[in-house]
Amino acid sequence: MDITIKQAQQQVDEWIRTVGVRYFNELTNLGILMEETGELARIMVRKYGEQSFKESDKQKELANEMADVLWVLMCLANQTGVDLTDALKKNFEKKNIRDAHRHKDNEKLKD
Secondary structure, eight states, X not given: OOOOHHHHHHHHHHHXXXXXXXXXXXXXXXXXXXXXXXXXXXXHHHHHSSOOOOGGGTTOOHHHHHHHHHHXXXXXXXXXXXXXHHHHHHHHHHHHHHTTTTTTTOGGGOO
């Protein structure tokens, strides 16, 4: 099932209001976002970095950890009135102007 960012935000909101009862407050969700980001970082470091997996991490899936981060980010967006579709469009515009030549001209990125 393909969904847009806007649809995903709406589905998260519907789930929170029915199954989840209500949103945690914004600061609680910010803390949860940091926790979920840390869990994602742990899996990335073990899979792509030099650390070995702990037994407790072996069953964790990278995609699931990314989805957890996205879920909480959407909660925060919903709570604060941010349309992530619009925000992402504006972010692309900003990057296309600011970084039009920045990366192409970066000697560190050339072979």
